[in-house]
Amino acid sequence: MKALLSSLAASAVALVVVLMVAGQVSAATLVIADFNTGEKPNNIGGDFGAWNRDEADQTQGCKMNFNQTEMHGGTGSSVQLDYDVDSPNPAYNGFWMKLQNQDASQYDKLSLWIKGDAVAGHTTKVKLELKNAKGEVGKYTISNITTEWQEIVIPLAQFSGLTDLTSMTEFVVVFDDMTCSGKKQGTIYIDDLAFVK
Ligand SMILES: [Ca+2]
Numbered sequence: 001m002k003a004l005l006s007s008l009a010a011s012a013v014a015l016v017v018v019l020m021v022a023g024q025v026s027a028a029t030l031v032i033a034d035f036n037t038g039e040k041p042n043n044i045g046g047d048f049g050a051w052n053r054d055e056a057d058q059t060q061g062c063k064m065n066f067n068q069t070e071m072h073g074g075t076g077s078s079v080q081l082d083y084d085v086d087s088p089n090p091a092y093n094g095f096w097m098k099l100q101n102q103d104a105s106q107y108d109k110l111s112l113w114i115k116g117d118a119v120a121g122h123t124t125k126v127k128l129e130l131k132n133a134k135g136e137v138g139k140y141t142i143s144n145i146t147t148e149w150q151e152i153v154i155p156l157a158q159f160s161g162l163t164d165l166t167s168m169t170e171f172v173v174v175f176d177d178m179t180c181s182g183k184k185q186g187t188i189y190i191d192d193l194a195f196v197k
């Protein structure tokens, strides 16, 4: 009986430790955008949308919509990016999101969920950019995008070009005709963008 009680006590201690660690993990995540309201702004008050190299060039472009079917996490929505960089002209476009001068220096990584559309097709690679108030642009290329949701966790140190994380201004997705070598026209979904420790 004594052994059972001490075993129960040990289990209780272990449970408390687990709960404390779980609490720290959730506090160590800053959700930038879960898109679950299906409207702007993002979770930190920032605007976002699609951008185009040349609005007048009908041979290329990117359109953004909220999608309530292809979302990560079971409820809410994701953003759907329909891109086209299949053009006789130099082609690039994508998605931008304001980061409201967020201080990311207490975080180590950028996390996001991403998948491609099986029917429309999709590139397996996209470029990401993080910009700060100093005008620096950190760049990182994601590869191996599939038609299944996957979490991409990128150490902030790997955004080469960024030397200061105390005032982040913008997150950018870039589709371009060189990077999108697999599929120059298609659909990508993004959800649950966050800074994590
Ligand atoms: Ca969502």
Ligand SMILES: [Ca+2]
Pocket (backbone or CB within 6 Å): 058, 059, 060, 084, 085, 086, 087, 185
């Ligand atoms: Ca085209």
